[in-house]
Amino acid sequence: MKKEGRRIDIxxxxxxxxxxxxGLSDEELANVAQTMxxxxxxxxxxxxxxxxxxxxxxxxxxxxxxxxxxGFDGKEQIIRFARHGxxxxxRSVISDELACTTAEVIQDSxxxxxxxxxxxxxxxxxxEFAMDxxxxxxxxxxxxxxxxxxxxxxTVRERLAEVLLLLMDxxxxxxxxxLQISLTREDLANIVGTATESxxxxxxxFRADNMIEINGRRIKLLNIPKLIKVGNVYV
Amino acid sequence: MKKEGRRIDIxxxxxxxxxxxxGLSDEELANVAQTMxxxxxxxxxxxxxxxxxxxxxxxxxxxxxxxxxxGFDGKEQIIRFARHGxxxxxRSVISDELACTTAEVIQDSxxxxxxxxxxxxxxxxxxEFAMDxxxxxxxxxxxxxxxxxxxxxxTVRERLAEVLLLLMDxxxxxxxxxLQISLTREDLANIVGTATESxxxxxxxFRADNMIEINGRRIKLLNIPKLIKVGNVYV
DNA sequence: CGTGGGCTTGACCCTTTTCAAGGTTGGTGG
DNA sequence: CCACCAACCTTGAAAAGGGTCAAGCCCACG
Numbered sequence: 047m048k049k050e051g052r053r054i055d056i057x058x059x060x061x062x063x064x065x066x067x068x069g070l071s072d073e074e075l076a077n078v079a080q081t082m083x084x085x086x087x088x089x090x091x092x093x094x095x096x097x098x099x100x101x102x103x104x105x106x107x108x109x110x111x112x113x114x115x116x117g118f119d120g121k122e123q124i125i126r127f128a129r130h131g132x133x134x135x136x137r138s139v140i141s142d143e144l145a146c147t148t149a150e151v152i153q154d155s156x157x158x159x160x161x162x163x164x165x166x167x168x169x170x171x172x173x174e175f176a177m178d179x180x181x182x183x184x185x186x187x188x189x190x191x192x193x194x195x196x197x198x199x200x201t202v203r204e205r206l207a208e209v210l211l212l213l214m215d216x217x218x219x220x221x222x223x224x225l226q227i228s229l230t231r232e233d234l235a236n237i238v239g240t241a242t243e244s245x246x247x248x249x250x251x252f253r254a255d256n257m258i259e260i261n262g263r264r265i266k267l268l269n270i271p272k273l274i275k276v277g278n279v280y281v
Numbered sequence: 282m283k284k285e286g287r288r289i290d291i292x293x294x295x296x297x298x299x300x301x302x303x304g305l306s307d308e309e310l311a312n313v314a315q316t317m318x319x320x321x322x323x324x325x326x327x328x329x330x331x332x333x334x335x336x337x338x339x340x341x342x343x344x345x346x347x348x349x350x351x352g353f354d355g356k357e358q359i360i361r362f363a364r365h366g367x368x369x370x371x372r373s374v375i376s377d378e379l380a381c382t383t384a385e386v387i388q389d390s391x392x393x394x395x396x397x398x399x400x401x402x403x404x405x406x407x408x409e410f411a412m413d414x415x416x417x418x419x420x421x422x423x424x425x426x427x428x429x430x431x432x433x434x435x436t437v438r439e440r441l442a443e444v445l446l447l448l449m450d451x452x453x454x455x456x457x458x459x460l461q462i463s464l465t466r467e468d469l470a471n472i473v474g475t476a477t478e479s480x481x482x483x484x485x486x487f488r489a490d491n492m493i494e495i496n497g498r499r500i501k502l503l504n505i506p507k508l509i510k511v512g513n514v515y516v
Numbered sequence: 517c518g519t520g521g522g523c524t525t526g527a528c529c530c531t532t533t534t535c536a537a538g539g540t541t542g543g544t545g546g
Numbered sequence: 547c548c549a550c551c552a553a554c555c556t557t558g559a560a561a562a563g564g565g566t567c568a569a570g571c572c573c574a575c576g
Contacts, residue, residue: 115426117434118513125426140412141419146426169415170408176415177375177404183418184376190425191350191360191381197433198474199352202564231523239433241565246524262523262573278353437532466555476533481556497541497555 056084056107056158064105064131066182069174077164084158093149093157094135100145102161103136109155110217110227113147114236124237125190127152127216127227136179139165152229200278202240206248207277209237210258214267228263252276291319291342291393299340299366301417304409312399319393328384328392329370335380337396338371344390345452345462348382349471359472360425362387362451362462371414374400387468435513437475441483442512444472445493449502463498487511 058079061067067075084107087093094100096116106128113134114124125147128134138145139162169176196205210225217227235245249265252258257273259266267273293314296302302310319342322328329335331351345364349357360382363369373380374397404411431440445460452462470480484500487493492508494501502508 115430117430118515119434121434123430123433125429137419137422141416141423143420143423146423166412169412173405173408173411176408176411177401180404180411180415180418181376183415183422184372185378187372187418187422187425188376188378188381190422190429194360194425194429194432195350195352195358197429198358199354199356230521242522243524243566244564247564250524280353465553477554478534478556479532482532485556 052086054084054086054156056082056156060107061105066105066131066133066175066178069178070168070172074168074172074175078160078168081164082158082160084156087151087155087157089151089154091151091155093151094145096145096148098145100135100138100162102159103139103165104134104149104157104159106130106132106134107156107158109151109157110153111149111155112152112233113149115147122236123239124233126186129216133179133182136165137183140169152233197239202238202244203248203251204277205238205240206234206245207252207257207273208279209234210252210265210267211270211273211277211279214270219267222266223268224264224266230263287321289319289321289391291317291391295342296340299368301340301366301368301410301413304413305403305407309403309407309410313395313403316399317393317395319391322386322390322392324386324389326386326390328386329380331380331383333380335370335373335397337394338374338400339369339384339392339394341365341367341369342391342393344386344392345388346384346390347387347468348384350382357471358474359468361421364451368414368417371400372418375404387464432474437473437479438483438486439512440473440475441469441480442487442492442508443514444469445487445500445502446505446508446512446514449505454502457501458503459499459501465498 056079058075061075061079062070067078070078082105087109093104093111108130111128111134112124113126113128114122116122128149134149135145169179196208200208213225213227213229217225220226231245231249232242234249235242238245249258249260252273253260255272257267257269257276259268273279291314293310296310296314297305302313305313317340322344328339328346341363343365345362346369347359348361348363348369349359351357363384369384370380404414431443435443448460448462448464452460455461466480466484467477469484470477473480484493484495487508488495490507492502492504492511494503508514
């Protein structure tokens, strides 16, 4: 379901707002801007599919995507979300492997496609950029390992509390303490690594314990310290 | 428990046997050789600890280490093993964070310490090396994500079968089809992400089903296709 | 107005964990 | 050389935690 919307223009200067491009020279930036193409994508669009070959990377201007793997029985495991300023798909470009995840738009997005050669050119020509990209990857690896340990050792209840806090860090709360992200119960389950029904039951429990308030997909965090305690989240 | 053994010498030329150093020039290699120091470490030695600051990386000449995270209740989760030719600890050096894992020797090892500056010098001076290191990290990230999905979705039984196959790939079988790695039941449990007792019970079941043979810590793989089937391992 | 997707709840069952107890092994010191 | 200790391995029984199945509800959308 690839719903590529209309082509859009992004000014080269606007690229500099993305951390990853901070260290580029004006020329380098101009080159990136020249070789890239930007498009709008509707919710539900799949940007790339697990197992497909990717020849370039996407930088996210606006919107939100979920990055997930599909288990052998077809169940999704959401690895992370990507949003404004995140670069996705470069892992496969660099390691020269097929995509090991699927990237799907969950909030209408504006994405810029950057060809693989542009990216590898930057890496080879600009050590600072190479270092930054490596830092990014290393951080991601650290996250992934932490998440792995949590899934292996924590109960579903703990993980759900932790995921709510994670969502808070990633998408922030609005002035009423509502998480600024709208996910189906199934998506939530696919982050936590459990069944949809379990998420529903536990959310009800959390509500009964006055930790959260629920309005459809909108979730309000009422008692963050308690969530931290239930999730055994430290540091 | 740091049991640093005697200092040893490694010839610069010998470094080239490690894939990661393949692309270095003679000078670069000489510089690495000059700034590094090599030591023997006994089984049980902890090379670095989760949460500690690391100022350099280690390349493994011989021996085996387990790389693990400690969950909040003290239980280990083994992330991966490292052996001949593997570079460990560079993640933290590069991302400039505290170590997010512990590295512990499980088979007497010869390790060479490479200062962080040497490593970052190479990255900045040699784009090929930067690219290789990035490939390595990206592959590792791919592995980690796959493992995450498995732990989240597969049963303990499936995971144990899969881990046995993983150990086969990593450490190979001897002429009698025995895994060439000796792990405690607890270590096995800490890879699979389960309780020690569960591993013991399932190993017995696998033996009863003629998939493996057990002699203390030595495990012989009798029916690999069946292990693949039980583990739902595809590709 | 009907339909489908998503949400919710209840009941049941199975996998896995936990707790307890006993057995085995290898290494150390007397 | 033997005795002892600690670490590790094994098994059983009970309990919990979660998954699965089934059914009904709600709401948005064509």
